[in-house]
Amino acid sequence: xxxxxxxxxxxxxxxxxxxxxxxxxxxxxxxxxxxxxxxxxxxxxxxxxxxx
Amino acid sequence: xxxxxxxxxxxxxxxxxxxxxxxxxxxxxxxxxxxxxxxxxxxxxxxxxxxxxxxxxxxxxxxxxxxxxxxxxxxxxxxxxxxxxxxxxxxxxxxxxxxxxxxxxxxxxxxxxxxxxxxxxxxxxxxxxxxxxxxxxxxxxxxxxxxxxxxxxxxxxxxxxxxxxxxxxxxxxxxxxxxxxxxxxxxxxxxxxxxxxxxxxxxxxxxxxxxxxxxxxxxxx
Amino acid sequence: xxxxxxxxxxxxxxxxxxxxxxxxxxxxxxxxxxxxxxxxxxxxxxxxxxxxxxxxxxxxxxxxxxxxxxxxxxxxxxxxxxxxxxxxxxxxxxxxxxxxxxxxxxxxxxxxxxxxxxxxxxxxxxxxxxxxxxxxxxxxxxxxxxxxxxxxxxxxxxxxxxxxxxxxxxxxxxxxxxxxxxxxxxxxxxxxxxxxxxxxxxxxxxxxxxxxxxxxxxxxxxxxxxxxxxxxxxxxxxxxxxxxxxxxx
Numbered sequence: 216x217x218x219x220x221x222x223x224x225x226x227x228x229x230x231x232x233x234x235x236x237x238x239x240x241x242x243x244x245x246x247x248x249x250x251x252x253x254x255x256x257x258x259x260x261x262x263x264x265x266x267x
Numbered sequence: 268x269x270x271x272x273x274x275x276x277x278x279x280x281x282x283x284x285x286x287x288x289x290x291x292x293x294x295x296x297x298x299x300x301x302x303x304x305x306x307x308x309x310x311x312x313x314x315x316x317x318x319x320x321x322x323x324x325x326x327x328x329x330x331x332x333x334x335x336x337x338x339x340x341x342x343x344x345x346x347x348x349x350x351x352x353x354x355x356x357x358x359x360x361x362x363x364x365x366x367x368x369x370x371x372x373x374x375x376x377x378x379x380x381x382x383x384x385x386x387x388x389x390x391x392x393x394x395x396x397x398x399x400x401x402x403x404x405x406x407x408x409x410x411x412x413x414x415x416x417x418x419x420x421x422x423x424x425x426x427x428x429x430x431x432x433x434x435x436x437x438x439x440x441x442x443x444x445x446x447x448x449x450x451x452x453x454x455x456x457x458x459x460x461x462x463x464x465x466x467x468x469x470x471x472x473x474x475x476x477x478x479x480x481x482x483x484x485x486x487x488x
Numbered sequence: 489x490x491x492x493x494x495x496x497x498x499x500x501x502x503x504x505x506x507x508x509x510x511x512x513x514x515x516x517x518x519x520x521x522x523x524x525x526x527x528x529x530x531x532x533x534x535x536x537x538x539x540x541x542x543x544x545x546x547x548x549x550x551x552x553x554x555x556x557x558x559x560x561x562x563x564x565x566x567x568x569x570x571x572x573x574x575x576x577x578x579x580x581x582x583x584x585x586x587x588x589x590x591x592x593x594x595x596x597x598x599x600x601x602x603x604x605x606x607x608x609x610x611x612x613x614x615x616x617x618x619x620x621x622x623x624x625x626x627x628x629x630x631x632x633x634x635x636x637x638x639x640x641x642x643x644x645x646x647x648x649x650x651x652x653x654x655x656x657x658x659x660x661x662x663x664x665x666x667x668x669x670x671x672x673x674x675x676x677x678x679x680x681x682x683x684x685x686x687x688x689x690x691x692x693x694x695x696x697x698x699x700x701x702x703x704x705x706x707x708x709x710x711x712x713x714x715x716x717x718x719x720x721x722x723x724x725x726x727x728x729x730x731x732x733x734x735x736x737x
Contacts, residue, residue, distance in 0.1 A: 219526075223536035228601050232594040233525075236543040240517075240699065243586045247703050247710070254713045261720050414649060418642045422632035431628060432646065435621035438614065470652075478649050481566070485641035 270355040271363050278367030288336075289371045292329045293379050299325040300383045311388045318387035319397065319448035325383075326376045326401065327408065327437050333372050334412040334433070335419070335426045337364055338483065342420055351487055357480035361417070365409045365475070373405030389448070396451035396461075400444045403464040410468075410475035411436050417482035440467060495712045498572060502705040509702035516695030523688035531685075540598040542688050545673075546696040547590035551619060552657055554584030554700060558626070559651040562644035572708065574640040577647060578630055579707035583700055585623035591616060611660035612668040615653055622650040 222229040282288050303321050304314060341347040350360055380401050381394050389397070415433035419425040447460035524542035531538035558577045565573035595613070596606050607613065626643050633639035661670045673679045679686055 225537040225601055228537055228597045229539055232540045232543060232597040235593045236590050239586045239590050243583060247706050251706055251710045254710055254717060257717055258713060418646055428628055428632050432625040435618045438618055478645050482642055482645050485638060
């Protein structure tokens with residue numbers, strides 16, 4: 216396990232690289248999804264007010 | 268053709284009447300270059316090594332200074348709209364304005380460059396290559412800059428945005444322009460570098476007016 | 489072409505496609521990360537550092553691909569005035585910027601153990617950095633106008649102007665003696681990468697592509713929804729004025 220984490224001595228390059236990749240991918244997905252959800256909520260509010 | 272020259276003449280006359288544009292650009296160029304010995308120290312060998320880069324980068328920045336007004340003034344007072352309605356194609360109008368811009372800012376930079384390079388102790392073999400490279404490069408700067416100016420016409424923070432858009436596109440000219448001088452000083456042939464600068468200019472000559480005209484049309488709608 | 493011009497049709501289509509793309513993305517990425525970290529063998533020369541390739545290379549491919557997508561969408565927007573094309577280009581831009589950022593950072597982290605330097609100004613790295621600035625410039629330009637149509641049009645022109653950078657990125661390693669290694673997958677004659685490394689690489693590439701497709705659809709849907717909201721709000725303001733003045737009987 217420790218060998219795996221040490222990445223043959225390259226740990227301080229490999230893990231930050233994977234970390235940045237995962238972080239950016241996750242952030243883009245989260246931001247996009249929250250943007251969608253926000254507008255979806257607004258839309259459902261407007262459609263219910265109209266139906267009234 | 269006469270309409271084209273008429274636009275060039277008009278812009279030149281306006282620039283000369285204002286007087287300040289060319290003078291300001293060259294003044295900034297000189298001042299910015301002069302700052303470097305104060306910043307990095309007066310040691311001749313160090314200055315000579317960075318001379319080509321410093322002269323080119325400050326020339327780039329100086330060229331940027333007058334770009335945002337390329338179309339701005341005409342746009343604001345309605346004369347751009349009037350010029351767009353003339354039989355002269357919008358692309359030719361852009362080319363004419365670029366020519367006037369180069370004559371009033373690019374050309375003075377090319378002429379001032381050897382003097383400033385001398386201040387930075389550039390070695391003898393570098394001067395002619397510097398003038399040649401800048402002579403080939405500065406028109407490209409005007410052309411690409413015109414595209415940026417047309418795109419940011421009427422935008423918020425147009426000046427800064429223009430720099431942001433145009434500087435990355437300037438990088439190839441910068442790379443080969445500096446390399447031409449450095450290689451000449453090192454005694455290596457600079458024909459490939461000058462060829463690439465020429466190729467960039469030949470590509471920009473038709474393409475930049477096309478793009479700028481498309482941007483202008485969108486601004487005038 | 490014009491069958492897809494209908495936003496409603498796009499909404500229906502994307503509603504059906506998105507779950508598959510999302511599931512596919514999650515699946516391929518998960519398998520890809522597993523293969524990259526646990527299954528792929530260490531390199532003879534680079535040791536475990538070669539594992540960075542499995543995030544760096546797919547990100548680099550996507551960085552260029554997203555810009556190509558943006559440029560094509562912009563061309564369609566300018567030539568055919570296709571209503572969704574602008575939205576598609578604008579949706580792709582932040583994703584492309586993100587991929588380029590991953591590419592640059594992971595590349596730098598890979599470069600230090602491999603070449604001994606965090607950065608070098610060779611043709612490949614410089615043109616990818618320019619690509620990053622082009623993405624940021626595009627996003628800034630589109631948002632710099634009060635009139636969104638103007639911003640969209642300006643962005644489209646910029647996207648096309650910047651497209652000249654793409655062949656430079658691709659062929660820079662062939663045209664110049666660069667520190668960055670030449671093409672080893674997309675080349676005439678086929679890939680030169682060993683099979684054990686090629687499989688995780690391709691799995692990650694598919695994962696990244698499905699991820700891009702899924703988020704692209706989501707962002708376009710969001711943009712369509714936003715325009716509907718804007719239209720509805722305008723309509724509401726008019727309706728509101730009517731009720732304030734008293735119903736017209």
